Amino acid sequence: MGSDGYKATVRYAGDKLFIGMPPSGTSFLMDADGERKSAPTPLEHLLVAVAGCTAFDVQAILEKKRQDVTDYWVQISGVRRDEHPRAFIRFDIKHVVHGRNISEKAVADAIALSEEKYCSVAATVRPTAEIRSSYEIIEIGDAAAKSAG
Numbered sequence: 001m002g003s004d005g006y007k008a009t010v011r012y013a014g015d016k017l018f019i020g021m022p023p024s025g026t027s028f029l030m031d032a033d034g035e036r037k038s039a040p041t042p043l044e045h046l047l048v049a050v051a052g053c054t055a056f057d058v059q060a061i062l063e064k065k066r067q068d069v070t071d072y073w074v075q076i077s078g079v080r081r082d083e084h085p086r087a088f089i090r091f092d093i094k095h096v097v098h099g100r101n102i103s104e105k106a107v108a109d110a111i112a113l114s115e116e117k118y119c120s121v122a123a124t125v126r127p128t129a130e131i132r133s134s135y136e137i138i139e140i141g142d143a144a145a146k147s148a149g
Contacts, residue, residue, distance in 0.1 A: 020045075043088075046125075050091055051076040053121035054133075057114035058095055058107075065106045070140055071098035078129075088129045095135040102137045111135060 009021045016032040017039065029039035040048070055074040062069050072095070079090040097107055111133050115122055122131055 046088070047076055047078050047091075049121045050078075050125060050131075051093060053119040054093060054111070054114045055095075057118045058110045061110035061113055062097070062106060065103070065110070067097075067102050067106050068100040069097055069102065070100070072096065088125065090130045090132065091125070093131060093133045095133070096138065097135065098138045098140060100140050102139065104137060107135050107137060 006023055008023060010030070011019045011021070013019050013029075016036075018030045018032065019027050020030055021027045030042055030045065031037070031039040032041070034041050051074040055072070058074075059069070059072055062072075075094045075096065077092045078088045079092075080086045080088055095107065095111060115131065115133060125131070
């Protein structure tokens with residue numbers, strides 16, 4: 001059985017604002033008014049959580065594989081159902097890796113390990129949402145980029 005140690009609180013702060021208090025104790029603001037854009041909505045947090053989870057994995061794996069990464073980010077877009085509940089049905093994730101002599105195999109393997117073994121957030125959303133991943137490797141000092149995925 002799983003662990004039940006993850007507990008959080010969400011408290012109403014007035015004016016459609018909520019304070020999220022996760023187990024780490026580092027609180028953050030959420031805005032129920034998506035038009036106002038004063039803080040992320042829960043759906044935006046989920047989008048970033050999916051990208052963040054795989055980014056953490058891929059960066060750590062590339063470091064273990066001794067890849068000379070000079071910059072790295074993940075772009076994510078989500079596609080939602082038209083009808084309610086407007087759940088995400090697909091995530092498109094693109095890993096952008098800058099560095100010197102980056103191995104395409106190392107990047108592809110790191111993404112696969114994250115998706116298949118390590119990323120808890122992706123594993124949580126995958127039963128209802130497709131995840132499509134791709135990557136781009138940008139060689140430092142090389143104007144031409146290698147793309148795959």
